Amino acid sequence: MNVPLGSGTIELRLPGCDVTIAEPSGGEPVDVRAAAERALEDPLGPPLADRVEPNDDVAIVVTDLTRTVPDDVLLDVLLARLERLDVARERITVVVGLGLHRPMTDAELETMLGRHADLAVNHDPASVVEVGTIGATGADPDRPDGPASDGVPVEIGVPVAEADTVLSTGVVEPHQYAGFSGGAKTVAIGAGSESLIRYTHGPALLAREDVRLGRVAGNPFREAIDAAGERVGIDFSLNLTHGPAGVLGVRAGEGRRVVRELAAVARDALSVPVAREYDAVVCGVGAPKDANLYQATRGATYVALGDRNPLREGGRLVVPAALPEGAGKGTGERRFYRRLRDADDPESLYDELRTGYEPGAQRAFVVARVLRDHELVVTNSEVPALVEECLLGAADDVADAVDPGSDVLVVPDALNTLLVERQ
Incomplete structure (x- = not known):
């Protein structure tokens, strides 16, 4: 299958993994x-x-x-x-x-x-x-x-x-x-x-x-x-x-x-029931949100901090993102980047940010909240070194970020999928 990257897609190959695809019904489009x-x-x-x-x-x-x-x-x-x-x-x-x-x-x-x-x-x-x-x-x-x-x-x-x-x-x-x-x-x-x-x-x-x-x-x-x-x-x-x-x-x-x-x-239209936990979740983002790291991390936090977190404890979030703008060029994006770049670890960053932060750094706060329980790896980006400065992992391709034999949930459109508890 394919997942978004920038304005196009990349082919997803996870040999040896048990893969489930979370695709909402999508509803009926209108003019x-x-x-x-x-x-x-x-x-x-x-x-x-x-x-x-x-x-x-x-x-x-x-x-x-x-x-x-x-x-x-x-x-x-x-x-x-x-x-x-x-x-x-x-x-x-x-x-x-x-x-x-x-x-x-x-x-x-x-x-x-x-x-x-x-x-x-x-x-x-x-x-x-x-x-x-x-x-x-x-x-x-x-x-x-x-x-x-x-x-x-x-x-x-x-x-x-x-x-x-x-x-x-x-x-x-x-x-x-x-x-x-x-x-x-x-x-x-x-x-x-x-x-x-x-x-x-x-x-x-x-x-x-x-x-x-x-x-x-x-x-x-x-x-x-x-x-x-x-x-x-x-x-x-x-x-x-x-x-x-x-x-x-x-x-x-x-x-x-x-x-x-x-x-x-x-x-x-967007709800998908989840019945079990997974070793890894691939979070599709695509353009325009994967233009910078600030926006692209939404794919991970939407999955992990939604109605139903589908990951096991210690599970991995994988976000393919092009990042042509790096961390982002706006005031908020720069503050987000500096907070992650200067942090020693997710737990201390989360504790520090709980005392307050400047606007824009809230995205660092929710990313730190997720990183206390899960790894987050950004793949296919133009700036892997910058990604690794920000307490995150970087990999050339999704397959490099997923352990062989993993139980994987693929969410092709993570920003427009609501993972909910199966009734």
């Missing part, structure tokens, strides 16, 4: 444009016409190149609807929600947004405005959107803060902390500042039991993000979810409802 237009016609909550006036300055926050989203199609549909509502094109700014990732180049924006690239600006996390606070979960775990006296500042980029109407596109896909991404997360994190990222991605929140892959209801990370979205004043979201077969659904309207509905669609 993105048609589904987006239907979603705008039948929104979850008030229609877009009730959310925007012709003279409004409109900010539309979109994801960056680390997400697999046909933003050009979603944006095209959204802009066509705004035109029908008499909103002039020159009143619209498309804000690329970078979070702490690196800015996108003009060429990348052209590829991602097509003829609408001229409207785009990269979010600048240093140019933000405070729009309110949310309650600190650590101070009051049952009230993540509690009184301002508990407050964590919610800061948002100037183009979003100054807009009369705030819209967003995005993808509802499995997310290590939020359960599923999308909704308010695209704006509050993507177009926000370090303050909210530092809080939501800090050890006090990430160590909580209900902060986990695939869980939306009762997830304090998700609740904090949604509360922040209310402070920002996100008026309308147009999101999709996808699986191995392609885009599975599109919804529009109020962010919380959009996420709930699309998460249910994704969960049905």
